[in-house]
Amino acid sequence: MEYFKIIIVGGGLNGLGCAKRLKENGVEFKLITEDIGGRIKISSDGETNYGAYYITADCHNIMPYVEKVNIVHFAKAHFHKGKECKKCEECKEHYHAYSLRMLKHIPAGIRLLIELFKFRRHHQKVRKQALNVSYQELIEADPYLRNYYHQKAGDFIKELGLESLTNEYLEQFLWAAYFTDPRDVSTAIFLGVLMTLIVPSYSFKFYFEKLVAPFKDWIILDSVIKVMRSGDWKFRLETKSGKIYECDILVLATPMDIANRWLAKPQKIKGGINVNYYHLRGKIKKEYDVAWYNFFPIEEETVISRESNGTYLYFYGQKDNIAKYFESWEIIYKDEWRPALFFLGDEYVNENPESNLFLANDHNVPSTEDAFINGQYIANLILKSITKVGS
Numbered sequence: 001m002e003y004f005k006i007i008i009v010g011g012g013l014n015g016l017g018c019a020k021r022l023k024e025n026g027v028e029f030k031l032i033t034e035d036i037g038g039r040i041k042i043s044s045d046g047e048t049n050y051g052a053y054y055i056t057a058d059c060h061n062i063m064p065y066v067e068k069v070n071i072v073h074f075a076k077a078h079f080h081k082g083k084e085c086k087k088c089e090e091c092k093e094h095y096h097a098y099s100l101r102m103l104k105h106i107p108a109g110i111r112l113l114i115e116l117f118k119f120r121r122h123h124q125k126v127r128k129q130a131l132n133v134s135y136q137e138l139i140e141a142d143p144y145l146r147n148y149y150h151q152k153a154g155d156f157i158k159e160l161g162l163e164s165l166t167n168e169y170l171e172q173f174l175w176a177a178y179f180t181d182p183r184d185v186s187t188a189i190f191l192g193v194l195m196t197l198i199v200p201s202y203s204f205k206f207y208f209e210k211l212v213a214p215f216k217d218w219i220i221l222d223s224v225i226k227v228m229r230s231g232d233w234k235f236r237l238e239t240k241s242g243k244i245y246e247c248d249i250l251v252l253a254t255p256m257d258i259a260n261r262w263l264a265k266p267q268k269i270k271g272g273i274n275v276n277y278y279h280l281r282g283k284i285k286k287e288y289d290v291a292w293y294n295f296f297p298i299e300e301e302t303v304i305s306r307e308s309n310g311t312y313l314y315f316y317g318q319k320d321n322i323a324k325y326f327e328s329w330e331i332i333y334k335d336e337w338r339p340a341l342f343f344l345g346d347e348y349v350n351e352n353p354e355s356n357l358f359l360a361n362d363h364n365v366p367s368t369e370d371a372f373i374n375g376q377y378i379a380n381l382i383l384k385s386i387t388k389v390g391s
Contacts, residue, residue, distance in 0.1 A: 003245070004030045005249060006030070009237070010360070012037065012040070013040065015033065016031075017360070018375040018382075019375075020211065020379075021375070025383055027382070030218055031215070032224055032245070033219065033221065034222065037206065043279060044333075047307070048313065054201045054203050056202075056369075062206075065208070067205045068202035074196070076291050078292075079096070079097070080295065097169065102169075118144070120199070123145070135365045150346045151187045153185050153187045153190035155187075174190070174193060178273060179274070185344065222243065224237050225240050233248075234248055249382060251382070254361065257269070267349050269345075270344050271342065271344030273343055275317065275337050275340045276336040277315045279313055279332040281332060302316050314326075348364050356385075358381060
């Protein structure tokens with residue numbers, strides 16, 4: 001058995017953010033993870049992102065570790081609406097984002113844009129303080145954000161008169177972002193994802209080797225399968241390889257469904273969303289042969305993206321309809337996330353449920369940038385606890 005004062009479990013952006021901050025302050029730790037990157041999952045050749053697909057220009061904290069590849073243009077989206085009909089093609093409509101049919105949505109679009117700029121100001125203000133104050137405290141202290149964190153997007157859509165715009169454009173785009181009906185998530189998530197309409201957004205490469213370089217010797221590539229508590233307020237961890245580790249301070253930088261398995265008192269969390277996907281090369285059918293994105297009605301639970309190297313990403317919900325969209329295909333990679341995201345509900349999790357136990361995850365505010373910020377916030381909590389014990 002090996003002992004370390006601090007152990008971080010999980011190598012996603014929360015865990016890496018925590019590790020970065022601790023290292024900068026000269027605090028030793030071990031980070032145990034089966035991989036580096038978490039939900040930023042990348043193809044074996046490093047060219048295709050399977051997880052987080054784009055970042056915005058507002059991602060200032062992670063920007064030093066990424067290379068912007070292509071700007072994400074909403075204009076490159078191709079929409080499909082209606083149901084397939086064996087007798088005629090007219091039953092199913094195909095249209096671009098910026099087409100004449102958009103003209104009737106201009107008033108609703110203006111109302112939405114005004115709200116997006118307002119939301120961005122509030123969110124950016126919160127981010128600037130979130131290294132030292134929890135997102136929960138900051139959101140609850142801001143009446144505007146508090147309302148939108150707890151309000152369902154469906155109610156917001158009705159209040160702002162966005163029903164038609166949502167039916168023809170937003171619901172298809174947003175299903176591609178979080179794989180569920182956009183009306184079922186919070187207004188804060190709804191607006192957060194739509195930031196790409198007003199902030200430059202980019203596909204990207206994440207250089208994890210640059211981020212982990214300062215503490216790469218403190219990383220253990222393994223998988224924790226059991227967490228126990230010993231009688232002296234320490235934690236004992238068992239890994240898949242059979243190793244046993246003990247620590248005084250434990251950081252669970254894992255999704256909350258995993259963290260809950262190891263908590264003495266599991267917490268109520270938001271509902272999860274599942275998704276499946278293929279990375280493939282092949283011949284796509286003519287009606288879907290477009291420059292970049294194919295967005296579909298939410299009933300189809302499908303999105304297809306043509307990558308810059310000519311391959312495709314095909315995401316789907318419950319039913320695999322790959323033959324509906326492709327004439328022929330060769331699978332490069334296939335996987336499923338169960339769950340992919342925790343977006344359904346407005347619960348907060350307590351990030352410091354025990355004096356020496358910390359939860360670093362993106363449950364409370366989900367995004368790549370906020371996950372990295374939150375990991376550093378957890379590190380700052382640990383630094384304060386160490387200072388308090390030492391004084």
